[in-house]
Amino acid sequence: MQATSHLTFGIEQNKRQIERTLMKTMTCKQLGGACNMEFHANSFEEITEMSKKHGMEMFQEGDEAHLQAMSKMKELMQAPVTMEKWMEDRRREFEALPDTA
Numbered sequence: 001m002q003a004t005s006h007l008t009f010g011i012e013q014n015k016r017q018i019e020r021t022l023m024k025t026m027t028c029k030q031l032g033g034a035c036n037m038e039f040h041a042n043s044f045e046e047i048t049e050m051s052k053k054h055g056m057e058m059f060q061e062g063d064e065a066h067l068q069a070m071s072k073m074k075e076l077m078q079a080p081v082t083m084e085k086w087m088e089d090r091r092r093e094f095e096a097l098p099d100t101a
């Protein structure tokens, strides 16, 4: 009865996923970073916090790719309008994502 137990397992897993809070996934790169690290959150604020924290960790480690990505972000921040538009674009991107558990 391999097939049956497999099916049951699948249903159990689905249930567990639905019970968990729905999350969206964005990568470090999508959020202006440099790697493919994934962040899972259910709000844009939360996900930017996570990517910021990760960016700081990479910064402390002196990761070259992230340092470069950060200096690009700093340039962006010199122009508040550009930065606002950048954030807005990222938020729209986030909100367009499907909810996954």
Ligand SMILES: [Zn+2]
Pocket (backbone or CB within 6 Å): 028, 029, 033, 034, 035, 036, 037, 054, 058, 066
């Ligand atoms: Zn990264």
